[in-house]
Amino acid sequence: MNRKALDLWVGFFVAIGIGALLFLALKVSSFSGIQMENTYQLQARFDNIGGLKLKSAVRSAGVLVGRVTDIRYDSEKYVALVEMHIDNRYLFPKDTFAAIYTSGLLGDQYIGLEPGGDEEDLADGATVLKTQSAVALEKLISQFMFNKASEGQTAPP
Amino acid sequence: MTRFLHSFMDFLRLLGHETVNRVWRLGYGSRFFFAVLFRSGASLTRGRLILREIWFSGVLSLIIILISGLFVGLVLGLQGYEILQRFGSAGALGTMVALSLLRELGPVVAALLFASRAGSAITAEIGLMKATEQLKAMDMMAVDPVARVVAPRFWGGVISMPFLAALFSTMGIFGGWLIGVVFIGVDDGIFWSSMQASVDFRHDVWNGILKSFVFGVAVSQIAVFEGFDSEPTAEGVSRAITRTVVTSALAILALDFVLTSFMFRGIS
Amino acid sequence: MQAYRLLLLSGLHQLRKFTVDDHLVSIENLCFDYGGKPVLRGIDMHIPKGRVVAIMGGSGCGKTTLLRLIGGQLRPTSGQVKVAGEEVSALGLAELYALRRRMGMLFQFGALFTDLSVFDNVAFPLREHTDLPESMIRDLVLMKLQAVGLRGARDLMPSALSGGMARRVALARAVALDPALILYDEPFTGLDPISLGVIGHLIRRLNDALGATSIMVTHDVHESMQMVDYIYFISAGTIVAEGTPDEIRASRDPFVDQFVQAKADGPVPYHFPAPNIAADFGLTMDTGALA
Structure with missing residues (x-):
């Protein structure tokens, strides 16, 4: 692996890494919200x-x-x-x-x-x-139950 | 009865010996960690040394990270859709895929893959250099092996890890999108907007990056330590590689729990 | 005129005497224990400048340990090792590294850096310790490689080299910084007779050309006898015999005799210490049973 190719690969790696971070920051998260x-x-x-x-x-x-x-x-x-x-x-x-x-x-x-x-x-x-x-x-439900119960009590037998 | 007592005593002795050994290794490992940090000066000023290690641990791990990320994303897309559509919330698919990748799967799975691909290679490289007396030769040439061999590999791993995790998450989200939007037919706009509405940069993305950084430090440190500490024989090096992968996996999962409980306490 | 020449000669003689008396390496009453087991027991050695000295002994007699002690990779249990007047074990890391820049060491199997080419291996000490421009490093490296006859192999990787070639590259690397002291750890192990002769010849020639001093740990008697100035024999952690090759050949010492003649049994026993053979095989030495 000669130096030029190595630099190229590392450069490519860092570039797509930063690209991925930007994608996550701008497109995926509400950073731009x-x-x-x-x-x-x-x-x-x-x-x-x-x-x-x-x-x-x-x-x-x-x-x-x-x-x-x-x-x-x-x-x-x-x-x-x-x-x-x-x-x-x-x-x-x-x-x-x-x-x-x-x-x-x-x-x-x-x-x-x-x-x-x-x-x-x-x-x-x-x-x-x-x-x-x-x-x-819970309040809604208990209110509903209470109403039902009182309905039952007031109803004529 | 006496035989039982004897074997019990032997067991106790072994237990004590093992415990002392573990604690000793922990202490030695910590000391080594600080030695690496303090002797990093040369490698940080000579960028080319680290560049080679980013190539070694980052670029060479790229393929496995990208492909695994894609597959994890595809699976998340399928499973996520299957579960979410039961509740009529298939629109939240993007949120589910993105959050699970950014918070957990991205950093953790990428770190596990990194440990088995790059971590084992680092241990093998340093272990073989030790076994073939290259480290001793370097030391005799008045070149500090910790500064020249260990520190660049450590920093190369630490730098590569967050990039790899981000790439893993990106590929995963792409995979989820591919399944959800392209194959199943979830609305493209809803997929992205539901994701953007619930993914927070600081809490989700940034914490994920932070996690992967911590994992990078842990895995790189374990890998260089096991290599440097390995027995200088073929068998010793292979045992050190196994230890790197096992210890790294345990460290990643344990650290993940600790970090998660710190980062996501009280929010959402 | 005559008087002047005499003066000059006596001056030269003085100078020569001074350099001969000036020991580059002196070891006094050196003891070293490993894991509570004594490896070296009271070694005394004085090695003058310019000499090639061999340290011989069987495997595991502590001769490599001695080399490590001279290079400062191990610390003696007691006694002292002085190199160029400095006590090695008393030096801090920076001072030790300063001293090691003036040492070269050839490891048993070369210990070339497997991820670097031949050229980069030899250039390694130059690049690490000097700020020379790349063009000058190139010239120096090619000169060293020329000296070991491998200028043409500069672009090969160490994995492509034979054992003898790797040893020669390692030798070029060891002398890259023109050291005052060169240490050799088993330089002849695993070499074919031709490579062996080449390496032996090179060790002598490089030592004389650089004005260096060489210490060689080996168990190859015949090759060493032809090229060294002085030989120490070590057995069980002590020096059992020493002298010039001629003195060694003439020696009647039983150990030297066994070693030089490669006899299986002698002061170094053939058998590992074992219980009585008869008892081990369950035989009783009862004459009645034999009869």
Whole structure:
């Protein structure tokens, strides 16, 4: 193996290696997704966030508009405080409604934003006031059972 | 009764001897690791030495890595589709293929293949150099064999490993795409976009690269140590090669568990 | 004029005397244990500059160990080895390497680097230790290869060489840096008679041409007798006989006699120590039973 051929092979190896890394970074991962620099911050309080996690999606009309960046517990109001970064291109009215949904039956949970009709838009650092918590399956079921049970009791024999 | 007692005592003695031996080798191996690091100066300033070793451990492992990656991807595509379509989520095929390759299969399988292809070759090369007194000859020529022979091979392996893992994952994703999109007919756009939506660069890609780097250090170190420490006979070298492959495989899987529990704790 | 010549001669004589008295290698009361077993016991040797010295003895008598001790690859249990006035075992790695740059060593089977060509093998010490330009390295390597008659084999790989050729390439490599001391570990082992003669001739010629000193460990009596200045015989870790080849030939020492004449039995016994033969075969030395 002479030197030129060796250099050529190693060069080829390193080149396709870097090519593979670029492919993984740009094509496979969300590296090219939402740029975190061009965002503004919103906050929202939820009674129950369910399975919401850091980096969960924020969607409006099904379109990805931002990501959850922080989840804390507000020990004064006993609720969850969720911080999210929204793409600068998208603005939402002040009376926007934030709810936690599940994609599909078993999928990830995400925050859905439903715009209201206010003239003014939410500014950087503003808080979304109207929220709806995650639907807890156990609650739904127990509610359903309770209703059924009370139906049975009130029904005339 | 006395015979039983005797064999039991023998067993205890053997156990103690083996334990002491293992601990001794661990200590010697660690000392050797630091010796290699400290005496790497010459090989790092003389790029050509490492270039040859990247060729030896990287370029020569290329074919097996690419082909295995492709096949693993094809299998992942088939199995993944079969399982996901039961839940009506065949669209998540891209996510499944990409995440399993980037986080686990890419770094781990590439490292296992690297250990059996390049690691064994490094052990054999150094072991044979020792058996034919080449290392002693070098030492007598006032050239440090650790700096001249061991360190370049170590760094060549460390540099090659992340590239090989990335190539393995890339080929695997290509294989998954081939089965899923081209043969089965999952939508091309959904395949890629579901992948992009759930694969995170830092958590998935970067952690995978980090894993393969750690595996590269471990396998290269085991390979050069076993070669350098081998008994200078044909039988000793072949035993050292076996030890390289076995120890590397164990080290990769154990390290993978440790790294995974550090990297993916609390997220997703 | 006459007086001047006399002065010059006496001056030369002084110089000669000085160089002869100046031992390049001196070994004093050297002992070496391996795994608690004594290998060398109280070796004394003084080797002057310019000589070719052979160390002889049967296999496993510790002569290769002695060579390793001189090269600093082993440390003596007690006693000392001095090379060029420096005590080898007291040197740190850097100083030891500085000393080894002035040594060349020929290993038993050459120990050529199998991944390098003949040319690169000989160039190896030059490239590692000097910053000479490639053109000068080429000239030096070809000169060394010419000296061992293998200038034409420069592009071959070591696997393509015969045993004798590999030994000659290794010799060219050992003298690449013009060493002051050349060590030979069994240079004649496994060679055909022609190669053997060539190597023997080369060892002598290179030593004289370089003004070096050579120490050769061997068990080949006849080849060595023709070319060395002095011979040490080692048995069971001690020097049992020493002298010039003529003195050795004339020696009546039983060990030397056995070794030189290649007798099967002698001070070095033919039988490995064993229990009494009769007892081993279960025979009783009872005369009654024999009768």
